[in-house]
Amino acid sequence: MNFKKLMIALPFLGWGIVTRAQSIPLDPTVRTGKLANGFTYFIRKNVEPQKRATLYLVVKAGSILEKDNQLGLAHFMEHMSFNGTKHFPKNELVEYLQRSGIRFGADLNAYTSFDETVYQLPIPTDNAELLKNGLQIMRDWAGEATLDPVEIDKERGVVIEEKRLRKGAGERLQAALYPFQTNNSRYSLRMPIGSEKVLTSFKKPDILSFYKDWYRPDLEAIIVVGDVDVAVIEKQVKALFSGMKNPAVSRPRTEYKASLLNRSRFLALTDRELSQVAVEIDYKTNSLPQGTKEQCRQNLLRNVCSQLLAGRLAELSKSPDAPVLNASGGYQPVIKGIDALSVEYTAKEGKVKEGFDFVYGALKQLKQFGFTGSEIERVKTAYLSQLEGLEREKDRQSSTDLADELKRHFLNKEPAPGIAYELGLVKQLLPGITAELIRKEIGSLISDKNRDVVITGPESKKAVLPTESTINSWIAALDQKSDLPYADKAASGGILSQAPVAGKVVSESKDESLGIITWKLSNGAKVVLKPTTYKNDEILFNAFSPGGTSLYSDKDFQSAANAAGLVAASGLGEHDYLSLPKLLTGKQVGVQPAIGERSEGFSGASSKADLKTAMELLYSFFTEPRKDSAVYNMIISHSSEAIAGRYSSPQAVFQDTVAGVLSNYNVRRTGPSLDKIRSISLDRAFEIYKERFADAGDFTFVFAGSFTPEEIRPLVEQYIASLPGGGVSEKARDPGIRMPSGNIRKTVYAGSEDKATVVMLYHGDFVFSPEETTRLSALKDVVQFRMVERLREQEGGAYAPSVSFAREHDSSDRYQITISFGCAPANVDKLIAAAKEEIQKIKTSGGVSADDLQKFKAEESRQLELSLQSNGYWLSYLTTKLQNGEDTHSILGQQQRIAGVGAAEIQAAAKQYLTEDLLEFVLVPKK
Known part of the structure; x- marks a missing residue:
């Protein structure tokens, strides 16, 4: 029901709110250029975090460009870029980066949407060779994937399992809802995950055709933001990417958009796994053109309207007698070419009509009276406050955030002038966003010309859900009622009635x-x-x-x-x-x-x-x-x-x-x-x-x-010193809750989709020390490497197997090492057996390879370097150590402990901790 779950939403404070005009200058700290072949680059020095850079390869090609025999191949191509390129055959790319301290999935990643494919690589910059190879990887992704048929066949299972993970009520609803929401545009026929029929049967020429057509320099850009020498990086980019060639005859890159239908519509959907009735009302409108100061003002106006609507509905839904469990709303993108002013609510049991009257009545009141002066002042104040907060951190912005801004600039011509320029422009325009202007704007958006009403609910309530004629009769009756202006209750006074008497x-x-x-x-x-x-x-x-x-x-x-x-x-x-x-x-x-x-x-x-x-x-x-x-x-x-x-x-x-x-x-x-x-x-x-x-x-x-x-x-x-104190000294009690011992398997039969969830949990007591915790962390990482290699790469049976380590501390210390993955129900026993086989290998002599050890040390060491530059990490670390009564200085020797872990220690830890006390949980569909 929420558009934000179906597509990438515009950033709250990005330039999608303000302007995309050519007259808005690019941030002068960004070095940019376009090579003779059309390839674009953006390079910016930034030291947050230090000794790191974020590299993006952005391709203006996604699922919207697929032919009917290529459904899902834009996304499949993204996968294949990690399975063999000119300089990194087969899976050597992932292996090389993991040995360099870059985590697959968490750091090294990519995504495919309708209109673009983006590869992201955060990389250390204190190693010139590693940074140089990072740029080479970008070059390989841009046009040097090998597309080995053997690797294609191995990856089919992985992508099918990724598709399987999405199955459920949400996916079923989306399949029925998305054509309606996108006005039956091409977007409804090009979901990035694609068609299972195509994914299981396509041949190399099908995906190679997509690759050659769309992975070409005039549709690509590299973005490098981080602790780098800009001039050196620019020279390397030119050397690497200037030799790329466009096809002799390039296919035109059509810009697809959805169009308004200029009529009101209704849709009701039910599903056996839904538990509550939800209603959404969307007032669709064309996305605003951008490029002039007036268009900038108009976008800012709509954003202010959006925040005002969200605030009004949030306050109304908190009323004790409100017939809704929640209500929310705002102005947001639907699909390319169409935006919508949307409101949605979840009705209390048996109060669908009352909820509709409540929400539609609020919209009708807004259309007539707009918002109060106090509401508008609060939104403006909050808006400026957030921008000013960003401006104060302008030299501490993360490289990833800055790279994301440049990505949107390349893809959508969204200006990226820097936060100081943006703040100045908003300060100039915001005073002109008056109450009357807001009232007219919200009134023009709330129109029945392109109004969609969508109701979703449990299958058991299908017979009692309102029909389109019922909804129309409710609207007609409400339109006849007269309204009174909204009375906003403003806050006054301070948080405290009087200041406390200070302590010392x-x-x-x-x-x-x-x-x-x-x-x-x-x-x-x-x-x-x-x-x-x-x-x-x-x-x-x-x-x-x-x-x-x-x-x-x-x-x-x-x-x-x-x-x-x-x-x-x-x-x-x-x-x-x-x-x-x-x-x-x-x-x-x-x-x-x-x-x-x-x-x-x-x-x-x-x-x-x-x-x-x-x-x-x-x-x-x-x-x-x-x-x-x-x-x-x-x-x-x-x-x-x-x-x-x-x-x-x-x-x-x-x-x-x-x-x-x-x-x-x-x-x-x-x-x-x-x-x-x-x-x-x-x-x-x-x-x-x-x-x-x-x-x-x-x-x-x-x-x-x-x-x-x-x-x-x-x-x-x-x-703090003035607070009452000094009278008590308490200790927590051990609740005595322990996991069951022994080997236990519990199978849960629920749902109907052809998908299973597996959780394997090893647990027991251990004697805490920084050294022992490091050893367990190393074991966890090695098991993670093995699960990905075996269950994903070799078996093709799981998309994202995950391994976690947790410690529970009360009267004693206990550990948990948990392996979890999703798969086909038919493969549950096979994959559990494969996971156990890998565990057994780790326990045997030579079971921990030099590669395993190097990957653990590199990833842990690099991650610790980043963590130590974070307020959040230090707060969590100090709180945990002080709360558990442990030595706060242990962090000072952590790099040495990581470096000192050996293969024999990890093997011994596997024997000690991966015991027969294994709890297995399996979720499979009802028989």
């Missing part, structure tokens, strides 16, 4: 090796500071205290587990759930309380300017939590309706089965149910929340980001 920092210690400072506060709380320069304007923080839900009985567990969520949804102090967000308009800030199994605490983020606001929110969550029975009733009602249809979803059935087995069906870990929801008491939840946050004396607060100790100290003393 009573002691300080410094750790020069980690660059952290620790303060002990007068109320007993501890504050750990990690000042950094990774971002110009980013401050992140966590807080934790031992206890959590572990301190409460099973009877109170649901109230305890949901207490923080209920409080956070209710507002704070004098400000209810509607007024608090308005009070924070334009502020880059967020604070969220949480009560977990073993601890309670907070997570938060802010800009430097808004850190005081974040501290006020933190103080208020401790001292002025708000209890709102209307919010509680709404959440319980919505949750109960959502859970009622949960088991129409095969994945939900499977997930709950897995959770039940893993926890020995302990009520604290099993899936949601109506009984659990109904056991939540507002009074008890609020009481538990206040208990958990009554005393800050055993809390630890961790800050990482762009601040100095001198800047943050007055705020810490004012809002």
